[in-house]
Amino acid sequence: MMTDLNALTIAEARDRLRGKDITATELTEACLARIEDAGALGAFVHHTIDVAREQAAQADKRLQGREEAPALCGIPLGIKDLFCTRGVASQAGSRILEGFRPEYESTVTAQLFDAGAVMLGKLNMDEFAMGSSNETSVYGNAVNPWRRQGDDAALTPGGSSGGSASAVAADLCLAATGTDTGGSIRQPAAFTGITGIKPTYGRCSRWGIVAFASSLDQAGPMTKSVRDAAIMLGAMCGHDPKDSTSADLPVPDFEAMLTGDIRGKVIGIPREYRMDGMSAEIDALWAKGRAMLEDAGAEIRDISLPHTKYALPAYYVIAPAEASSNLARYDGVRYGHRAKLAPGDGITEMYEKTRAEGFGDEVKRRVMVGTYVLSAGFYDAYYNRARKVRTLIKRDFEQVFADGVDAILTPATPSAAFALGEMKDADPVQMYLNDVFTVTVNLAGLPGIALPAGLSGEGLPLGLQLIGRPWEEGDLLNCAYTLERAAGFVAKPEKWW
Amino acid sequence: MSIDLQTAARVAKLARIRVDDDALPALADEFNTILGFIEQLGEVDVEGVEPMVSVTPMRLKRRADEVTDGDRQRAILSNAPDAREGFFAVPKVVE
Numbered sequence: 001m002m003t004d005l006n007a008l009t010i011a012e013a014r015d016r017l018r019g020k021d022i023t024a025t026e027l028t029e030a031c032l033a034r035i036e037d038a039g040a041l042g043a044f045v046h047h048t049i050d051v052a053r054e055q056a057a058q059a060d061k062r063l064q065g066r067e068e069a070p071a072l073c074g075i076p077l078g079i080k081d082l083f084c085t086r087g088v089a090s091q092a093g094s095r096i097l098e099g100f101r102p103e104y105e106s107t108v109t110a111q112l113f114d115a116g117a118v119m120l121g122k123l124n125m126d127e128f129a130m131g132s133s134n135e136t137s138v139y140g141n142a143v144n145p146w147r148r149q150g151d152d153a154a155l156t157p158g159g160s161s162g163g164s165a166s167a168v169a170a171d172l173c174l175a176a177t178g179t180d181t182g183g184s185i186r187q188p189a190a191f192t193g194i195t196g197i198k199p200t201y202g203r204c205s206r207w208g209i210v211a212f213a214s215s216l217d218q219a220g221p222m223t224k225s226v227r228d229a230a231i232m233l234g235a236m237c238g239h240d241p242k243d244s245t246s247a248d249l250p251v252p253d254f255e256a257m258l259t260g261d262i263r264g265k266v267i268g269i270p271r272e273y274r275m276d277g278m279s280a281e282i283d284a285l286w287a288k289g290r291a292m293l294e295d296a297g298a299e300i301r302d303i304s305l306p307h308t309k310y311a312l313p314a315y316y317v318i319a320p321a322e323a324s325s326n327l328a329r330y331d332g333v334r335y336g337h338r339a340k341l342a343p344g345d346g347i348t349e350m351y352e353k354t355r356a357e358g359f360g361d362e363v364k365r366r367v368m369v370g371t372y373v374l375s376a377g378f379y380d381a382y383y384n385r386a387r388k389v390r391t392l393i394k395r396d397f398e399q400v401f402a403d404g405v406d407a408i409l410t411p412a413t414p415s416a417a418f419a420l421g422e423m424k425d426a427d428p429v430q431m432y433l434n435d436v437f438t439v440t441v442n443l444a445g446l447p448g449i450a451l452p453a454g455l456s457g458e459g460l461p462l463g464l465q466l467i468g469r470p471w472e473e474g475d476l477l478n479c480a481y482t483l484e485r486a487a488g489f490v491a492k493p494e495k496w497w
Numbered sequence: 498m499s500i501d502l503q504t505a506a507r508v509a510k511l512a513r514i515r516v517d518d519d520a521l522p523a524l525a526d527e528f529n530t531i532l533g534f535i536e537q538l539g540e541v542d543v544e545g546v547e548p549m550v551s552v553t554p555m556r557l558k559r560r561a562d563e564v565t566d567g568d569r570q571r572a573i574l575s576n577a578p579d580a581r582e583g584f585f586a587v588p589k590v591v592e
Contacts, residue, residue, distance in 0.1 A: 103569075309537070317535055331513075347587055348513070350587065350588055355513055385543060388541075390548075
């Protein structure tokens with residue numbers, strides 16, 4: 001049977017485009033038709049059909065040229081709503097940016113389009129990337145294409161990059177951009193059976209990406225395979241003078257580093273990630289991953305990362321503190337929503353009403369928590385202490401890497417995807433626990449990748465996470481590639497939408 | 498550390514977010530849950546540990562202090578909720 005074009009991986013499509021077997025226009029039309037038909041997933045929230053067709057036509061011209069076109073030339077992508085795209089709505093899933101059309105293009109999307117990629121539209125996400133279930137979005141929920149066996153309950157695709165995960169898993173696009181501040185690429189990737197990598201802090205420029213917590217935010221690709229992640233990451237990263245934290249380091253050919261040979265590599269298994277009450281299923285998956293890497297010739301070593309337990313509490317000081325500062329710019333003056341004012345209202349009322357109307361509950365909560373921990377009298381007790389704990393968390397990783405560990409294997413999430421609405425009555429901290437395995441990686445600035453490794457008893461995808469040394473995404477991807485081949489995960493969600 | 502209604506109201510004011518009085522008790526409860534979670538950090542021995550400033554040990558790049566861009570008034574004002582005569586317009590600030 002012929003695979004529908006929209007279901008191709010980037011690598012397959014690239015080869016067929018270069019081989020003149022298909023055109024970028026055909027590929028793009030296949031995706032547009034599939035998107036048209038997938039409203040129930042709530043993945044695409046702004047459709048850019050004209051842009052897509054124009055970019056596909058340009059790509060087709062380039063593919064006819066004498067020079068070999070870049071790998072992403074003619075590849076249809078979805079773009080998370082957090083990326084500013086010139087002239088196209090970019091709202092970060094928030095009401096406060098309603099109507100905002102950037103006059104500029106984010107560095108990451110500019111690089112993707114320079115490489116010939118096609119933008120199909122903007123993707124749903126938790127408001128300002130704050131959430132783990134895509135339920136805080138102004139657009140409404142994104143829905144996971146996967147369902148439990150024999151159960152129609154709508155499940156979360158995870159968050160904050162929930163629209164990206166849903167779109168890639170349902171083959172609405174070949175791949176999508178995501179961003180990850182505490183797990184927002186890796187948790188949704190795990191919930192939807194796809195691959196997502198957060199590179200080392202500083203690999204991808206943050207310029208033009210709506211800021212949440214600047215010391216933690218990183219962009220990365222969400223794809224159908226590790227090879228695709230390697231291809232797309234290569235196009236997304238690189239030094240950018242417009243982001244002072246962007247690393248001036250050469251970008252290796254990540255795809256060329258996928259040899260599948262990890263003999264002699266040392267894989268650490270951190271004992272602190274075996275949480276109390278961890279499900280037997282997740283534990284079994286983790287053990288399976290360990291066995292597969294061992295079979296591939298890696299040395300497995302039990303390690304300790306003693307400050308793991310304090311990562312989430314430190315994160316929930318640092319991220320809200322940075323958010324409260326970053327989101328101060330939404331004041332109703334320069335862009336986005338401004339509240340209707342009553343007679344006699346002054347500028348303070350304008351700020352207060354605008355922000356009350358424009359921000360959703362979770363964003364308000366985090367901005368206020370951030371304001372509190374930075375306020376006079378609490379700065380040392382909370383913010384400075386959290387930054388000291390962050391130093392210790394990073395030191396834990398430095399120590400194991402210095403002892404010769406090449407990569408660390410952990411579960412990606414504490415459970416499979418849960419139902420939309422299931423956490424409605426839980427307190428905010430319960431939702432935060434979703435990021436327990438991923439958030440350490442952001443605090444330490446390391447690269448981390450989630451990839452599907454099995455199905456739960458209810459037929460839902462489960463993911464494993466590999467954490468790499470700083471700047472060694474190539475080795476990390478090769479390790480993930482080896483695990484991917486051993487796991488042989490090929491399941492796809494059955495189409496119900 | 499427990500947040501009372503007065504503190505919740507003060508934080509909302511500092512954050513420039515209007516919160517109705519009847520919403521304050523629920524907000525204070527949520528703050529207390531989150532702060533209770535954060536309190537765990539008190540268990541960690543941080544004696545002599547430097548607070549992290551930058552996650553990657555890189556020097557920020559410097560550049561020449563010169564004008565490289567400008568003359569973009571239209572673009573800058575294009576998304577303003579209220580722009581008049583080439584300026585952002587806001588309610589009266591000074592009596």
